Structure formats: C-alpha cells, structure tokens
Amino acid sequence: xxxxxxxDQRRTIRDLQDKELPTxxxxxxxNAGLKAPTNDHLRSWEFVVFTDKEEKAELIHKIPKKFxxxxxxxxLDRYQMTDSCQREMYTDGVPKQYSMLYHSxxxxxxxxxxxxPILKPKSINDLNGFASIWCCxxxxxxxxxxxxxxxxxxxxxxxxxxYLQELIGHPDNYxxxxxxxxxxxxxNAVINSQHVIKAKDRxxxxxx
Numbered sequence: 001x002x003x004x005x006x007x008d009q010r011r012t013i014r015d016l017q018d019k020e021l022p023t024x025x026x027x028x029x030x031n032a033g034l035k036a037p038t039n040d041h042l043r044s045w046e047f048v049v050f051t052d053k054e055e056k057a058e059l060i061h062k063i064p065k066k067f068x069x070x071x072x073x074x075x076l077d078r079y080q081m082t083d084s085c086q087r088e089m090y091t092d093g094v095p096k097q098y099s100m101l102y103h104s105x106x107x108x109x110x111x112x113x114x115x116x117p118i119l120k121p122k123s124i125n126d127l128n129g130f131a132s133i134w135c136c137x138x139x140x141x142x143x144x145x146x147x148x149x150x151x152x153x154x155x156x157x158x159x160x161x162x163y164l165q166e167l168i169g170h171p172d173n174y175x176x177x178x179x180x181x182x183x184x185x186x187x188n189a190v191i192n193s194q195h196v197i198k199a200k201d202r203x204x205x206x207x208x
C-alpha cells in the first residue's frame with residue numbers, strides 16, 4: 001500500500017474478529033516498528049506478544065469488562081468533554097477496552113528502557129525513551145493499516161502496570177506505555193468520525 005494511503009486509512013478500530021494472526025505477519029509488523037527513529041540509536045525496545053485466549057484473559061483481567069451508559073456519560077462529564085467527535089469516540093471506545101483486547105488477533109505489549117523515574121523527569125530530555133517508543137508504535141499502526149488490519153491501544157492504569165510486571169516479570173527499568181490490539185476488522189466495525197484538519201490552518205511562518 002502507498003504510504004500516504006496507509007496514513008489516510010489508519011483508524012482506531014476496536015471491533016475485531018476473534019481470529020489469530022499468523023506469526024510471520026506479527027513479526028513483519030513489529031519489524032516496521034523497529035525501523036522507527038530512536039533517541040539513543042540502540043532501539044532498546046522489547047515486545048511481549050499474546051495470542052492464546054486464556055493467556056490474554058489472564059493478562060487483561062484487571063480491565064473492567066462492562067460500562068453502563070451512565071458510567072460513560074459521567075466519565076465524559078468529569079473530564080469536561082464537550083466536543084461531539086470526542087464524545088462519540090469515547091462513548092464507543094470506553095466500553096470496548098476489554099473486548100477489543102480479548103477478541104484481537106494478538107496483543108502486543110511494547111516496552112522501552114527507562115533508567116530514571118519517568119513520572120519525575122528533571123527535564124524533557126528525560127522523556128526521550130518515552131517519545132521514541134511512540135514513534136515505534138505509530139509505525140506498527142501504519143504497518144497494520146497497510147496489511148488491512150484494525151488496531152487500537154489502551155494506556156494502562158497504575159494497578160494494571162503493577163500486575164503486569166508481576167505476571168510478565170519484566171525488568172524494573174523497562175516500561176510498557178500501552179497495550180496494542182491487532183486483528184482483522186469485523187464487517188460492521190465502528191469507525192468514528194474525525195475532525196478534518198488541514199496543515200495550512202496549523203502552520204505558523206517564522207512566528208506564532
């Protein structure tokens with residue numbers, strides 16, 4: 001697929017078929033991630049992949065399975081979300097956090113090396129590793145789009161992070177920024193609308 005077409009077609013898709021992805025395809029997509037730029041040129045990234053249903057269930061069992069409409073609306077109001085596109089996306093996405101991972105073709109957990117406390121940086125330079133892994137994640141999403149796959153991510157809460165380290169046993173100096181769900185989209189998969197923003201409306205020449 002043409003790069004610009006893949007960028008244009010990349011969308012968050014949470015309605016995924018309960019169909020395992022081939023190992024070769026998973027490796028191909030992660031290889032695309034490993035082509036991303038990195039702050040130290042070492043690509044100190046590791047990936048834990050889950051495809052088995054029982055193991056996925058154990059992995060994500062700290063994530064709530066169900067949300068009522070009232071709970072979702074309270075969440076939106078608490079964070080003062082008034083934009084219609086934003087509310088639509090969260091209204092669809094919040095109740096699917098568990099199901100999109102459980103029914104995915106695979107879950108990828110990306111890890112980056114972080115030798116200092118990420119939540120207490122002394123300067124923006126201390127967040128170089130965090131910034132770099134998101135370049136890797138975006139490459140993964142674009143590769144998935146090029147392969148005709150759906151993809152979505154979830155950023156873990158603190159209780160999930162602690163549980164994941166106990167379950168997986170990753171080193172203390174590696175951090176997982178998100179779960180990645182990959183899979184074949186369902187025929188009726190929801191694709192939320194987005195604001196169309198043009199570069200010419202966001203470019204400032206020489207000064208703000």
